[in-house]
Amino acid sequence: xxxxxxxxxxxxxxxxxxxxxxxxxxxxxxxxxxxxxxxxxxxxxxxxxxxxxxxxxxxxxxxxxxxxxxxxxxxxxxxxxxxxxxxxxxxxxxxxxxxxxxxxxxxxxx
Amino acid sequence: xxxxxxxxxxxxxxxxxxxxxxxxxxxxxxxxxxxxxxxxxxxxxxxxxxxxxxxxxxxxxxxxxxxxxxxxxxxxxxxxxxxxxxxxxxxxxxxxxxxxxxxxxxxxxxxxxx
Numbered sequence: 001x002x003x004x005x006x007x008x009x010x011x012x013x014x015x016x017x018x019x020x021x022x023x024x025x026x027x028x029x030x031x032x033x034x035x036x037x038x039x040x041x042x043x044x045x046x047x048x049x050x051x052x053x054x055x056x057x058x059x060x061x062x063x064x065x066x067x068x069x070x071x072x073x074x075x076x077x078x079x080x081x082x083x084x085x086x087x088x089x090x091x092x093x094x095x096x097x098x099x100x101x102x103x104x105x106x107x108x109x110x
Numbered sequence: 111x112x113x114x115x116x117x118x119x120x121x122x123x124x125x126x127x128x129x130x131x132x133x134x135x136x137x138x139x140x141x142x143x144x145x146x147x148x149x150x151x152x153x154x155x156x157x158x159x160x161x162x163x164x165x166x167x168x169x170x171x172x173x174x175x176x177x178x179x180x181x182x183x184x185x186x187x188x189x190x191x192x193x194x195x196x197x198x199x200x201x202x203x204x205x206x207x208x209x210x211x212x213x214x215x216x217x218x219x220x221x222x223x224x
Contacts, residue, residue, distance in 0.1 A: 034212060043114075043201060044215040089153065091213070096166065098143070098213070100153040 002027045004092050006101035013080055014109050021075040021104045023090035028068045031093040035064050035075050038087045038103070047075070047088075080108045114216035116202050122222045128190040131219045133202030134183055141205040143213065144177055144187050148198045159185065192223045 003026045013019050023033070032051045036044040048057045048064040050073065056065040063076040073090055089103040115134040123129055135142045143158040157167040162179045170177070174193070179185040189196055202216045 036215075041220075043217045044203075046212040046214065049212045098155050102152045 002030075002092055002094055002097070002099045004090060004099045004101040006088075006090060006104050008104060009102065010105040010107075012107040012109060015080060015082060017080050017108075018076070018078050019080055019106070021077070021088050021106070023073040023075070023101055025071045025073075025092045025099070027094065028071050029094065030068065031095050033064075033066055033073050033093070034091045035062075035073075036089045036091065038089060040086075044089065077106075080106075082108045082110045084108050114202055114204055114214055116200075116216035116219050118219060119217060120220045120222075122224065123192055124224055125193055126191045127223075128188065129192045129196075129221060129223075131187040131200050131202075131221070133185045133187070133216060135185070135202070135204030136206075136214055137183065139204035139206050139214075141207070142179060142185050143203040143205070144185070145201040145203065146198045147201060147218070153201075156187070189221075192221075194223045197221055197223050 005024045007022050030052055032049055034049045035047040037047050038044050048059055050057045050064055050066040061078040066073045085108050087103040087105045089100055091098050091100045117132045141160055144156040145153050146156055147153045154169055156169045157177045158165055159179045175189055177187045199218045199220050201218045203213045205211055205213045
């Protein structure tokens with residue numbers, strides 16, 4: 001069974017800092033990997049989806065990378081803002097199942 | 111499109127009562143997923159449908175849970191009888207096709223069983 005781990009569980013940074021969130025998975029046989037953002041009491045909002053054949057995807061200040069062979073993905077957030085404060089989850093698509101990490105809770109301090 | 115729609119947004123019920131959660135996926139999406147999120151267990155996939163057909167219900171915790179998708183625009187998740195340990199946020203998500211395209215989540219239903 002695929003296991004998805006996110007480190008750190010919580011992160012607090014001052015506004016303006018660049019930061020990296022990590023996601024690791026145990027089985028490299030994946031279709032794609034998706035990063036989500038969840039605000040308190042809200043649903044999940046898709047940020048980026050990386051296909052298994054891709055190495056990275058970019059959207060604005062966000063950049064996600066994927067290294068299938070090592071079972072790792074990172075989400076890079078540039079010039080963090082207080083509005084980036086949320087929980088970030090990664091999800092691995094194995095072709096017939098989705099596995100979510102437990103998330104990283106990010107706080108950006110003004 | 112209005113996105114994935116779920117109702118109700120909040121449900122409070124007493125133990126033993128039947129609970130029905132509803133979901134309307136994004137039009138044209140072939141896949142529909144039901145998830146449960148708790149502090150202890152995180153986000154868990156309960157069941158998913160492809161073109162209205164249940165494909166994998168291995169995540170359904172027990173026989174008290176059932177899900178249906180009578181047509182492409184509507185799905186229900188039913189708990190009968192409900193128990194306090196069923197208290198959680200239940201999310202519905204849809205996806206255009208497997209392997210490509212993102213999952214889009216609804217706002218969730220917060221269920222409290224007293």
